[in-house]
Amino acid sequence: MTRDLETRLTDSLAPSTAPDLVRLRTSLARRAADEGLLDVAYGSYDSPLGPLTLIVTPRGLVRLSYPGEGIADQLDELAERVSPRILEAPERTDAVRRQLEEYFIGERRTFELPIDWRLVRGFAGNVLRATVRIPFGSVSSYRSVAAEAGSPNAYRAAGNALGSNPVPIVVPCHRVLHAGGGLGGYTGGVDRKRFLLRLEGVLPAASGA
Amino acid sequence: MHLPPFETLIDAHATELHRFLVGCVGPTEAEDCLQETFMSALRAYRRLDNGDNLRAWLYTIARRKATDAIRRGARRPTRELTRVDPVAPPAPEPPDDGIWRSVRDLPGKQRDAIVHRFVLDLAYAEIGSRMGTSEEAARQNVSAGLRRLRREVAP
Numbered sequence: 108m109t110r111d112l113e114t115r116l117t118d119s120l121a122p123s124t125a126p127d128l129v130r131l132r133t134s135l136a137r138r139a140a141d142e143g144l145l146d147v148a149y150g151s152y153d154s155p156l157g158p159l160t161l162i163v164t165p166r167g168l169v170r171l172s173y174p175g176e177g178i179a180d181q182l183d184e185l186a187e188r189v190s191p192r193i194l195e196a197p198e199r200t201d202a203v204r205r206q207l208e209e210y211f212i213g214e215r216r217t218f219e220l221p222i223d224w225r226l227v228r229g230f231a232g233n234v235l236r237a238t239v240r241i242p243f244g245s246v247s248s249y250r251s252v253a254a255e256a257g258s259p260n261a262y263r264a265a266g267n268a269l270g271s272n273p274v275p276i277v278v279p280c281h282r283v284l285h286a287g288g289g290l291g292g293y294t295g296g297v298d299r300k301r302f303l304l305r306l307e308g309v310l311p312a313a314s315g316a
Numbered sequence: 317m318h319l320p321p322f323e324t325l326i327d328a329h330a331t332e333l334h335r336f337l338v339g340c341v342g343p344t345e346a347e348d349c350l351q352e353t354f355m356s357a358l359r360a361y362r363r364l365d366n367g368d369n370l371r372a373w374l375y376t377i378a379r380r381k382a383t384d385a386i387r388r389g390a391r392r393p394t395r396e397l398t399r400v401d402p403v404a405p406p407a408p409e410p411p412d413d414g415i416w417r418s419v420r421d422l423p424g425k426q427r428d429a430i431v432h433r434f435v436l437d438l439a440y441a442e443i444g445s446r447m448g449t450s451e452e453a454a455r456q457n458v459s460a461g462l463r464r465l466r467r468e469v470a471p
Contacts, residue, residue, distance in 0.1 A: 112466055115415050116434035126334035126350055132326065135354055144358050147321075182321040191319035192361055194326075 136196035146190030149182070150197030152204045155211050156299050159276075161200040164189060167221030168203055170273045173295035189225055207276065211306070216243035218277045231268035233257055238269065241282045244307045248286040270294060276303065319367045322358060329371055330354070332436065333378050339431035340382035341420060345389070349381040356381070375446050379428055386420060418468050419461075425449075426461030433458045 139145040147169070149162040160178055162170035162185065169189065170181060182193055202220065209215035222239075224232055237255035241247045247255075253265035269280040275294050281303040285291045293300035304310040333353060337346040356377050364373070419430055425447070432443040432454075444454035 112415075112462060112469065113434065116419070116430065117437070119415060126330055126347060128326070128330055131330060131347070131351055131354070134351055135326075135358070138355055139358055142359070179324075182323065186321045187318055190362065191322055192358060193321035193323050194358075195323050 132195060136194050139194060144192055145194055147185050147193040148196035148199035150200035152207055154207060161203045163200050164223045166223035168274055168277060169223040169226060171275055171277060220277060222274060226273040230264055234265045234268035235272055235278050238280055239278055241279060246282045246284050246309055249283055250286055252283050322361055325370060329374055333374060335435050336431055337378055337382055339435040340427060341385045345385045349385050352381045353378045372446050383424055415469055418465055422461050422464060425457050429454055429457035430461040
């Protein structure tokens with residue numbers, strides 16, 4: 108009898124045990140946002156440059172990353188430096204997604220998105236804020252961005268700051284080139300930098316290739 | 317002390333917690349309890365000063381939610397199915413639900429111990445550590461629960 112009862116207990120629950128995780132996540136995200144508990148939300152956007160991860164806080168866009176940057180590591184960093192109350196909540200990133208869509212189809216030249224600068228410290232912050240002021244369709248050099256940031260000679264440090272820009276595209280580090288005309292480096296790889304500069308009409312559209 | 321992103325708790329524990337809750341409160345209430353468990357966890361998460369055993373912590377919350385749900389169910393014959401989506405159909409009851417109805421009526425500690433043992437398939441030492449009791453107490457809770465079930469289920 109004992110075995111019988113135990114077998115029934117072990118076997119009888121099996122079929123009905125998968126929770127609806129999509130619904131769980133959707134309602135958690137909504138309720139958390141309503142209660143002011145959602146400190147970091149993320150979603151993704153299928154851009155012409157591949158799937159981008161968009162991460163926002165109530166202050167604004169805190170991180171935008173290219174594929175291959177390791178979402179788990181990014182979330183860990185945010186848990187440590189911003190807050191561990193992090194949920195996947197794509198609808199919180201809708202505004203960012205919409206503006207990126209408009210940008211990629213050529214209908215937007217300026218992003219109107221608040222930026223959360225908490226992942227950026229010190230001089231790097233000055234460099235990136237100076238970069239935001241470079242208009243669509245123009246370019247600048249590492250040296251003049253460093254000068255704008257207050258240290259004309261710190262162009263190497265400016266290069267590092269741009270290389271670790273947590274919000275590429277929106278903070279347009281792709282508009283910073285070598286003074287001699289070389290493209291310089293880019294977080295997402297130089298091909299993506301070239302793509303963005305073509306999109307903005309700085310470089311001629313690809314011919315044939 | 318560094319807490320992992322809350323999202324990783326859902327990935328790591330939601331399915332197992334749901335199994336536990338189905339055992340405690342049945343499939344219709346389990347999803348609701350699961351959501352309440354994670355909401356309470358999220359509210360407390362930043363103030364948590366020990367990230368060592370997040371799973372045990374989640375189980376403590378889930379047990380509390382299950383107990384609340386059972387009390388609510390006892391007070392209110394027609395329960396509101398879900399506050400999430402009023403048009404969602406209720407989950408179908410599993411075929412052999414009879415025995416689990418009896419489990420739900422057990423005293424709380426016996427019920428939790430039975431669910432840990434037979435739904436989650438845990439050893440007594442682990443049940444004890446998750447329920448904050450000794451291994452021996454876990455064993456006694458399971459066997460007391462089984463004795464009681466046998467009286468109720470057997471003809």
